[in-house]
């Protein structure tokens with residue numbers, strides 16, 4: 714087997730990037746670039762009109778729609794559509810053009826998000842859909858990241874699902890803390906507790922309720938953000954703290970940290986249970 718060390722591999726990558734840069738330079742010389750760079754602080758503009766503006770929505774009603782429409786296109790589709798439909802309805806009288814644009818959204822594009830990306834078990838689709846909706850309405854990168862991270866922490870750490878459909882109020886239903894944003898881990902833990910298979914109707918019911926919870930939380934955060942808009946203060950939106958030791962691990966290891974060697978804010982202990990915040994001081 715041929716082996717290649719890291720340095721060698723990087724050199725090889727560097728060489729091909731170099732070739733790419735050269736070919737791009739040739740391309741640029743023959744074809745002037747007219748694309749403008751979007752300003753992250755500007756709302757999404759279409760023909761000079763603020764196209765994707767947010768309007769206050771009723772979180773409980775968003776949750777009901779996310780739950781009821783789950784069978785249409787599953788988790789990602791349902792959280793995204795419930796939020797966008799509600800914003801469109803809220804703008805119906807004040808801005809019918811914006812409302813119409815929202816209603817015409819190609820919602821079917823989010824069917825792929827089910828079961829963590831067409832069955833991959835990666836990022837939970839309910840979270841993915843809600844994050845997409847947040848991205849649609851919050852153009853400032855820093856604010857958007859604060860909101861999506863808040864939602865992710867809520868998802869990882871809350872005993873879910875909380876939502877109860879009208880016909881099953883106060884009936885016992887299994888709840889778990891996922892400790893992960895991954896569909897695989899989140900649904901796996903729930904199936905284990907409920908003693909059901911992943912393809913069971915019970916698991917589908919759980920993910921319908923979970924989607925309702927995530928859509929509701931996202932709606933609440935968007936409402937809060939609207940109330941605080943134009944203020945640099947993120948305090949109203951950001952109330953949850955990443956649990957320890959993950960918060961400490963992130964400080965060193967995530968981008969911008971001392972070690973800065975990985976990308977990630979997921980709960981570290983799910984996959985590195987043996988690590989402690991001071992592991993680097995120890996002789997192993």
Ligand code: HEC
Nearest residue numbers: 958959961962965966971972981982985988989990991993
């Ligand atoms: C004070 C900074 C710091 C903190 C806090 C920290 N680490 Fe580390 N970590 C390091 C350093 C330095 C290394 C060694 C880096 C290397 O070998 O390139 C390392 C290595 C690692 C490695 C890979 C190498 C190995 O030895 O297995 C993992 C995995 C890891 N840390 C996970 C964690 C987790 C999980 C936490 C939180 C519980 C954490 N770290 C907290 C600094 C830190």
Ligand code: HEC
Nearest residue numbers: 959962963966967974975977978979980981982983984985
């Ligand atoms: C879903 C599982 C999972 C989660 C969650 C996770 N990791 Fe990892 N991590 C891995 C795997 C798998 C590897 C690669 C194998 C290894 O080095 O252990 C890895 C590798 C690493 C490495 C070594 C990188 C290197 O250069 O060798 C560090 C450091 C690390 N993780 C830190 C963290 C920290 C900090 C967190 C929490 C913010 C975290 N990980 C969360 C699965 C995970």
